Amino acid sequence: MPKTRHLVTAGLAATMSLTLVACGGGGSNQSSGDSSTLSVLDYYNNEPDKGFIQKALDACATKIGVTVKRETVPGADLIQGVLQRASSKTLPDVLMLDNPDVQEIAKTGGLTPLSDYGVDTSGFAEGILQAATYEGEVYGLAPTVNTIGLFYNVDMLEEAGVTPPKTWDELKTVAAKLKQGDRYGIAFSAIATYEGSWQFLPFMWTNGGDETDLTSPEVAQALELWVDLVKSGSASSSVINWSQADVNDQFIAGKTAMMINGPWQIPALDESGIKYDSVLVPVREAGQTPVAPLGGEVWTVPATGNKDKQKKAAELVSCLSEKDNELQLAKERFTVPTRTDLLDTYVQDVPSMKTFADQVVSARSRTGKLGTEWPAAATVIYNAIQLGITGKATPQEAFAQAEAK
Amino acid sequence: MTSATIVPSSRRHKRREELAKALFLAPAAIFIALYFGYPIVKNVVMSFQEYNTRTFFTGEAPWVALDNYATVVKSQLFWPAMRNTALFTLGSIVGQFIIGMGLALFFQRRFPLSGFLRAMLLLPWLLPLIVGSASWRSILDQDGGVLNTVLRAFGLDGVPWLTSPDVALIAVILVNIWVGVPFNVTLLYGGLQEIPTELYEAGSLDGATGWKAFWHITVPNLRPVISVVLVLGVVYTLKVLDIILGLTDGGPANATQTIAVRSYQTSFIDFDFGIGAAYSNILIVISLVFAAIYLRTNRKAVDE
Numbered sequence: 001m002p003k004t005r006h007l008v009t010a011g012l013a014a015t016m017s018l019t020l021v022a023c024g025g026g027g028s029n030q031s032s033g034d035s036s037t038l039s040v041l042d043y044y045n046n047e048p049d050k051g052f053i054q055k056a057l058d059a060c061a062t063k064i065g066v067t068v069k070r071e072t073v074p075g076a077d078l079i080q081g082v083l084q085r086a087s088s089k090t091l092p093d094v095l096m097l098d099n100p101d102v103q104e105i106a107k108t109g110g111l112t113p114l115s116d117y118g119v120d121t122s123g124f125a126e127g128i129l130q131a132a133t134y135e136g137e138v139y140g141l142a143p144t145v146n147t148i149g150l151f152y153n154v155d156m157l158e159e160a161g162v163t164p165p166k167t168w169d170e171l172k173t174v175a176a177k178l179k180q181g182d183r184y185g186i187a188f189s190a191i192a193t194y195e196g197s198w199q200f201l202p203f204m205w206t207n208g209g210d211e212t213d214l215t216s217p218e219v220a221q222a223l224e225l226w227v228d229l230v231k232s233g234s235a236s237s238s239v240i241n242w243s244q245a246d247v248n249d250q251f252i253a254g255k256t257a258m259m260i261n262g263p264w265q266i267p268a269l270d271e272s273g274i275k276y277d278s279v280l281v282p283v284r285e286a287g288q289t290p291v292a293p294l295g296g297e298v299w300t301v302p303a304t305g306n307k308d309k310q311k312k313a314a315e316l317v318s319c320l321s322e323k324d325n326e327l328q329l330a331k332e333r334f335t336v337p338t339r340t341d342l343l344d345t346y347v348q349d350v351p352s353m354k355t356f357a358d359q360v361v362s363a364r365s366r367t368g369k370l371g372t373e374w375p376a377a378a379t380v381i382y383n384a385i386q387l388g389i390t391g392k393a394t395p396q397e398a399f400a401q402a403e404a405k
Numbered sequence: 406m407t408s409a410t411i412v413p414s415s416r417r418h419k420r421r422e423e424l425a426k427a428l429f430l431a432p433a434a435i436f437i438a439l440y441f442g443y444p445i446v447k448n449v450v451m452s453f454q455e456y457n458t459r460t461f462f463t464g465e466a467p468w469v470a471l472d473n474y475a476t477v478v479k480s481q482l483f484w485p486a487m488r489n490t491a492l493f494t495l496g497s498i499v500g501q502f503i504i505g506m507g508l509a510l511f512f513q514r515r516f517p518l519s520g521f522l523r524a525m526l527l528l529p530w531l532l533p534l535i536v537g538s539a540s541w542r543s544i545l546d547q548d549g550g551v552l553n554t555v556l557r558a559f560g561l562d563g564v565p566w567l568t569s570p571d572v573a574l575i576a577v578i579l580v581n582i583w584v585g586v587p588f589n590v591t592l593l594y595g596g597l598q599e600i601p602t603e604l605y606e607a608g609s610l611d612g613a614t615g616w617k618a619f620w621h622i623t624v625p626n627l628r629p630v631i632s633v634v635l636v637l638g639v640v641y642t643l644k645v646l647d648i649i650l651g652l653t654d655g656g657p658a659n660a661t662q663t664i665a666v667r668s669y670q671t672s673f674i675d676f677d678f679g680i681g682a683a684y685s686n687i688l689i690v691i692s693l694v695f696a697a698i699y700l701r702t703n704r705k706a707v708d709e
Contacts, residue, residue, distance in 0.1 A: 079458075079676070080673065083461040084461070086461040086462045087461040087462075087464070104458055104676075105458065108458050108459045108462040108463070109459075109462050109463060110462040182548060182549070191656070192653075192654050192656035192657070192659075193654060236547065236548055237547060237565060237568045237569075238546060238547050238548060238568050240568055240656060241542075241567050241568060241654075255548070255549070375674075375675060383658070383659065386658040386659070387658050389657075390568070390569065390570050390657045390658045390660075392658045404481055
């Protein structure tokens with residue numbers, strides 16, 4: 001009998017604690033008037049980024065006289081977590097968001113504009129400010145950004161006697177020459193997620209294609225290039241299942257001589273011992289200006305209702321984007337500073353980042369034109385890519401077909 | 406006098422007993438209400454609302470009547486997803502059941518290491534699905550995957566398991582069969598142990614051996630277990646999500662989109678929770694149909 005009662009009590013206790021967890025959904029910081037502690041939420045949950053960001057947060061916290069209570073979650077869980085916290089009124093004081101999500105969250109009324117706190121937002125790269133702008137107000141700052149380019153295996157290109165391609169035609173010839181046995185010429189991510197759309201953007205934008213009209217011939221031409229690369233065997237048909245991390249794995253394993261990827265892979269590439277270098281994503285015709293998509297995370301101040309804390313939070317956000325911090329984070333994390341007057345110094349210090357630093361000034365944000373309509377366009381893009389590469393539609397018809405869905 | 410005092414006390418005693426019973430049931434009842442009742446009710450309500458990211462901040466979720474369901478049914482992906490759900494479920498169940506039954510019969514014979522082998526068979530069940538699907542993704546890889554390497558070693562062509570829209574659905578079904586076999590083996594093996602051996606002895610005197618014995622003795626005696634295995638299998642397979650997400654993400658070119666995947670993607674990628682709820686309610690209704698069939702056949706079996 002005592003045993004049974006024990007079990008029942010244990011069961012009840014378990015049920016109740018589960019309920020409490022379910023309802024609580026994290027620490028509460030709403031009404032506590034004390035502004036000496038700021039809660040921070042971000043998705044840098046892996047080393048070394050986790051540590052670099054922690055160091056930057058700590059330094060800024062000391063400078064403005066607060067203690068930081070930081071929580072990191074996996075990238076895919078961030079928005080769900082933010083929504084749960086929004087409904088239970090337990091938003092963090094400082095929130096990091098992936099830049100294409102900023103407008104969506106700003107639209108809900110969950111963020112406060114930085115102009116409320118007199119934060120100076122001049123001097124930053126145009127694209128990243130646009131990504132953080134909703135209805136004329138800037139909602140967040142990114143200390144550093146990233147973009148994508150073409151990485152190549154120096155030894156493999158030398159051995160084949162070719163130079164890095166600058167145009168699409170060169171890309172096709174070079175990739176075909178580099179294809180050897182079970183090694184492919186080039187790899188990219190054409191996966192059925194936003195990641196696939198992101199990788200397609202430099203090709204589409206550089207050729208004059210635009211997300212506001214996805215059925216234009218310029219957009220179809222870009223898809224045709226990808227389809228040709230796969231059809232000719234220069235790229236594996238598995239690209240439709242590869243994430244950017246998979247693409248990097250292929251490159252490191254020597255299964256591909258070139259890849260489209262971002263500088264965040266540099267630490268892994270250095271560790272692999274492969275001799276690599278990077279250039280801009282090739283353009284269709286010589287003379288076209290390369291336009292790359294802007295990636296990177298923006299730090300924002302959610303509307304928690306506690307005015308003192310919000311003010312301190314804004315100080316923390318602007319501190320992270322101060323010149324010294326930008327440079328340090330950029331060097332540590334192989335990303336590009338967002339203050340354009342830092343770019344020259346930065347490239348002098350980190351020459352391997354030149355390709356990417358050159359791009360940032362003219363780089364475009366994904367939400368710059370469509371705002372909160374971007375996810376819908378991104379879905380059309382990756383669906384069209386999948387239809388095209390699997391041969392379910394011609395590159396010319398793929399976007400019209402994907403748009404119908 | 407004595408009888409008058411006994412009756413109320415026994416009645417009181419009875420009432421106390423009832424109360425104690427109710428108290429013992431309470432945790433389970435509360436648990437079910439909180440973890441099954443509430444989500445289902447909430448899900449039904451949500452499917453009639455415009456429930457998006459804004460809702461979480463403002464609490465506003467305007468009523469839209471049947472709009473979400475209309476959106477779902479009008480979507481060009483709806484019927485292909487229904488078809489894929491049906492094929493995925495049917496293919497998985499048939500494969501799991503036939504292999505599971507075969508293995509269960511096989512293990513009925515005692516042989517050295519049979520216990521150990523049976524335990525090893527449970528492995529796919531113990532492995533987290535996301536780990537299982539990641540492993541299968543590399544096994545099924547077109548270029549370097551083990552499966553195609555073996556096929557090529559035999560002089561055959563590699564199969565584009567996960568990259569061809571015509572093959573991908575078959576590939577995810579095969580993996581799901583692998584996941585479901587242990588469940589089938591375990592239940593069917595347990596059922597087989599319950600059949601008295603005398604039945605087979607008597608049957609063999611009448612000439613019922615081999616297939617005959619299987620059809621006329623094993624199957625009828627195993628019927629209750631078979632119906633449990635099949636109905637649970639269907640309900641479980643309808644909602645399979647992680648395997649498909651892990652292997653193909655619903656691709657290539659939407660070839661492995663099922664209603665469960667649509668529900669997940671509209672809710673957690675597009676953040677249209679109302680539409681996602683509509684998808685999952687459609688799935689719940691389909692599950693209920695199978696549950697009803699199961700209850701009916703079971704009731705019939707008891708009545709007989």
